[in-house]
Amino acid sequence: MDLAHDAAPDGLTRVGARPPLGDYLRQVWLRRQFIVSLAQFRIEAENQRNRLGMLWVVIKPLLEAAVYGTVFGFLLGSNARPPHFVEFLIIGIFMFQFFSSTFSAGAKSITSNSALVQSLSFPRMTLPLSLVVQRLLLFLPTLAIMVVLVVVTGTAPHLNWLLMIPLIGLFFVFNCGVTLITARLTVHFRDLSQLLPFITRLLFYTTGLFFSIEERLQHHPTLLRIADFQPLHEFLTLARGILLHGEAYEVKSVFWLYASVWSFGVLAVGIVYFWAAEERYGRVD
Amino acid sequence: MAASTDRKPVVVVDDVHVEYRVLATGKRATAADSARKLLERSRRTRSVHALKGVSFSAYENDSIGVIGSNGSGKSTLMRAICGSTPTSSGSIYAASRPSLLGVGAAQLKDLSGERNIILGGLALGLTRAEIEGKLDDIIDFAGLREFIELPMRTYSSGMTARLKFAIATVQDHDILIIDEALAVGDKNFRDRSEARIREIRDNAGTIFLVSHSMQSIRDTCNRVIWLNKGELMMDGDPEEVIEAYEASS
Numbered sequence: 001m002d003l004a005h006d007a008a009p010d011g012l013t014r015v016g017a018r019p020p021l022g023d024y025l026r027q028v029w030l031r032r033q034f035i036v037s038l039a040q041f042r043i044e045a046e047n048q049r050n051r052l053g054m055l056w057v058v059i060k061p062l063l064e065a066a067v068y069g070t071v072f073g074f075l076l077g078s079n080a081r082p083p084h085f086v087e088f089l090i091i092g093i094f095m096f097q098f099f100s101s102t103f104s105a106g107a108k109s110i111t112s113n114s115a116l117v118q119s120l121s122f123p124r125m126t127l128p129l130s131l132v133v134q135r136l137l138l139f140l141p142t143l144a145i146m147v148v149l150v151v152v153t154g155t156a157p158h159l160n161w162l163l164m165i166p167l168i169g170l171f172f173v174f175n176c177g178v179t180l181i182t183a184r185l186t187v188h189f190r191d192l193s194q195l196l197p198f199i200t201r202l203l204f205y206t207t208g209l210f211f212s213i214e215e216r217l218q219h220h221p222t223l224l225r226i227a228d229f230q231p232l233h234e235f236l237t238l239a240r241g242i243l244l245h246g247e248a249y250e251v252k253s254v255f256w257l258y259a260s261v262w263s264f265g266v267l268a269v270g271i272v273y274f275w276a277a278e279e280r281y282g283r284v285d
Numbered sequence: 286m287a288a289s290t291d292r293k294p295v296v297v298v299d300d301v302h303v304e305y306r307v308l309a310t311g312k313r314a315t316a317a318d319s320a321r322k323l324l325e326r327s328r329r330t331r332s333v334h335a336l337k338g339v340s341f342s343a344y345e346n347d348s349i350g351v352i353g354s355n356g357s358g359k360s361t362l363m364r365a366i367c368g369s370t371p372t373s374s375g376s377i378y379a380a381s382r383p384s385l386l387g388v389g390a391a392q393l394k395d396l397s398g399e400r401n402i403i404l405g406g407l408a409l410g411l412t413r414a415e416i417e418g419k420l421d422d423i424i425d426f427a428g429l430r431e432f433i434e435l436p437m438r439t440y441s442s443g444m445t446a447r448l449k450f451a452i453a454t455v456q457d458h459d460i461l462i463i464d465e466a467l468a469v470g471d472k473n474f475r476d477r478s479e480a481r482i483r484e485i486r487d488n489a490g491t492i493f494l495v496s497h498s499m500q501s502i503r504d505t506c507n508r509v510i511w512l513n514k515g516e517l518m519m520d521g522d523p524e525e526v527i528e529a530y531e532a533s534s
Contacts, residue, residue: 011380012294012295012297012378012379012380013378013379013380014376014377014378015365015366015367015368015376015377015378015379015382015383027410030410031407031408031410033407033412033413034404034407034408037403037404037407037413038404038407041393041396041400041403041404042393045393045395045396045400045436046395048395048436049395116393116408118369118385119384119385119386119449119453120384120405120408120409120453121367121382121383121384122408122409122410126408279368282367282368282369
C-alpha cells in the first residue's frame, strides 16, 4: 500500500477509473465528429455489398409501406379504424420503426464493438450515440417518403408540418436515452438481446399502429388514461396530429409535455446509468 | 528502482493479483451426459491465479520488454495495465490512459483501410483536419498504398496488424502497450515499427513490448521484465534478464 501512497501525489490516477461526469461529457462532445463519421461510414458499409447500394435506404420503407398496407389495410379488418387509415398506418409504422430498429441494434452497440473498445481508449458513450445517429440518418429518407405519401393520398401540406422537426428531435433524444440504458444492460446480461424482440413485438401490437387506441378504449377511461402515459403512443399521436387533419387527429397538447418529460428524463437517467459503468465495458471476463 | 528517484513514474503496478474464475467443464463430455449437462449448466468454477503479486514502476522514456513462456501472465498483466481486466487485489496507477495494441483486436472489417484510419484518429481525439494531414504518412508507414481503398476484411493478418500499429501510433502516446502485434509483420515493417517505438520512447513515452523475439527486445528495450507462472522473476537490464531466462528454459 505504501507504493500506492507514493504514487497518488505524482498526478497518477488509478487505471480504468472513470472521469467525473462533467469531464466525461466534455470528452464525448469533443468526439462528435467521430460519432457522426462512424454512423455515416456504417451506413455506407452496410449497403456496399448490395447491388442497389444506397437505393435500399429508400426502397426498404416503400416495401415496408406496401406490405403493411396490404396486410392491415385489406386482409385484416379492424373495427376501430380511424379515417385516412392508410396514412394513419404508414405514419405509425415508420415512426415506430425508428424506435424499434434503434432499440434492437442499440442494445448490442457495446457488445458487438468489443474489438474497438478493447484496442482504443475513448469514451464508450460515443458508440451507442453513434448508433442512434445512424438510425436517425436512415430515418430521414423514410420521413420524406412518409410526407410524400401523405400528400399523395390527399392531404394538403400545411405550415404546421414544421412541428415535425422538434418532434423528431424529441424522439431522437428519447431513443438516445433508451439506447444508453439497454447498451449497458446488455453488457451485464447478454441474455437481454434474446428478450428484446419480444418486447418490441409487444409494443408493436399495443401501441396502436393499426388501430386507434382512443376508439378501442373509449369505454375504459382508466385504461385510456394509462395509455396516455405510454411514450411511443404520444410520439405517434403527435406525428399523426401534425400531418393529418380532421377531428380524429386533434392532439391533446399535454402530449407535448409528456413526450418532453419522457425524452429528457430517460436521457438523464441513461447518461448517468451508462457513465457509472464506464470502467466495465472493455473487460473480457 | 533505487537509481530512478529523479525520473517521473508513469505506471505504478502495486502488488497486483489477478484471479480468473472460469467455468470448468472438467472431464471430456460424452454423448450420454451432454443433454443432462445442458440442463444442469453446472456452475462449478475453477479459479486460475494468473498474476500472483506483481509490483514494479515504469518511468518516462522506459521501453520495457516483457518476456516469459506461454501462460506466464504476460497478456493478463498488459490487459490489467490498460484496465480491461480487473485486478483481484492490488492496484495499478498510470499518468494517462494506456493504449493496448494486440493481435486479436480488429477494427471495423467492412470499412476500407482509409475509413478505419479516419475513425481511429477521431476516436483518439484528433480532428478531421489533423487526420487528413497525417493520412499519407500513415498509409506509407503501413505500406498499404495499393490496398487502402479495400475493405479490411480482405486484408491479411500481417496487413491488419500493420494498419493497426500505424493508427495507434498516429498520436504521440504517453503509454503504449504492444502485445505480440509486431510478430506477424514482415522484416521490413518490423524495422520501421521498431524505429517508431524508439521515437515514441525518445518523446517521453513509455512502451511495453510483449514478444517472444529476443532480438526485437534487445533492439528496442532498455529494461526487461521476466514473468514466470504469474510471478515476477527478474526486472532489469535486457542482457542479464534475457540470459537468465534463456538459461532457465
